[in-house]
Amino acid sequence: LTATQTFIDKTMQLYSTLTVRHGLMNVGLTMTGKSTVLHCLAGALGLIRQFLNSKPELQEKFSHEVYPLFYPVSIFKINAKSITADELYGNFAGDSGEWQDGIICTAMRECVRDVEEKKLKWILMDSPVDALWIENLNTILDDAKRLCLTSGEVIAMTDQTAYMFEVRDLEVASPATVSRCGMIYFDQTVVNMDDMFRHLCKTMLPPWFLQLETNMQHVWPIAKYETPAHSEIHSVEDLTVCGKLSTDNQFTAQPYTEEVFSAEDRLNMLFQWLFQPIYDYIFDNNKPVIF
Structure with a gap:
């Protein structure tokens, strides 16, 4: 889209929130720029890393400790409302009793597989907020940053991973979930x-x-x-x-x-x-x- 000042400001708000929160919610109506801002920021961070790799003299100034987000981004997009809770988090098979990972479990394992890899990984929940599935993510969104499964397994979240939600409103979201996330509101002035x-x-x-x-x-x-x-x-x-x-x-x-x-x-x-x-x-x- 056109790089207007309002669009750039929203992109910078998303970046600033990422520096202090690992859980974010982009709230706004359809076609207000939520997905576009997110993908523009992901592409910009990857381009910055390419530029820094081509300029060795800047490596010390833009170190990982000072700018931990200047790395390529992989986005895992999930529509939680299109599947059941068992398919989302995993369950025990009916006959064998063997544990089967859900989509979130698979995405989390992919994010923690290469811990040493300098790459950001964003898990994007692009669906309306539903108390049936979002409450189970409270342990990830708080400071513990752990996914607790019904099998008893606990998957720890890495520093390179972030959870994002693209939602229209927060009518059914509980205060416990909202208080754990950074909020970026997109009104209709972002994209006209x-x-x-x-x-x-x-x-x-x-x-x-x-x-x-x-x-x-x-x-x-x-x-x-x-x-x-x-x-x-x-x-x-x-x-x-x-x-x-x-x-x-x-x-x-x-x-x-x-x-x-x-x-x-x-x-x-x-x-x-x-x-x-x-x-x-x-x-x-x-x-x-x-x-």
Whole structure:
């Protein structure tokens, strides 16, 4: 996405929280930048390590003791709501009575396998918070940093490992869990519609358009919905509308990437690509629009 100051500030907040907490919660609505900020920070930490490895004279200044997070990152993403608690934490097999590791156990063993490896490992729980499974992680989130299994085994968490949660809200989370985690809140100002538009232009429009010295703000379409006769039945967020249009933009933009047009033809087709999906969306919903 566009590197706006708000987006950069959220990335720095995530980094600052990681320096003091090993358990974090990114809280916010869908399409507010939670996953993007996390992956941008992970990529940036890996690039910093590559730069430091190429500059031996900086190794002493940026030592591991001072900057313990300047290392590549591996992310283990888990959707806890898509599986049962036994599949998540492990259980004893019904017939043999043999212990079977769950997904969290497998991820934890992978994180502690190479302790000497200079690499950060983040376990990301990307699912709504549920008291049925998150309460069992309290022993990991507190200072003990240990996963206690029903088999009696205890898996200790390394200093290179962090637990992260991407959630919409904390309605069912207990105070015991919330107090153990660092909180980063993502509102709708982190990623706005203008950022989505610029991102779509960079990823979907032909390369020759990016070489034109054109102010994106001048070609940004502005639509106004008017519903004087009835109230709004279902509210639609700006980012949701932009996300729905991305498929149409991708479909119409790709066939023209190899063509050669004049500057006037390029601008004419650009406006057609931008306005046609919006017009179709509004027309299908029988809403008058003013451009």
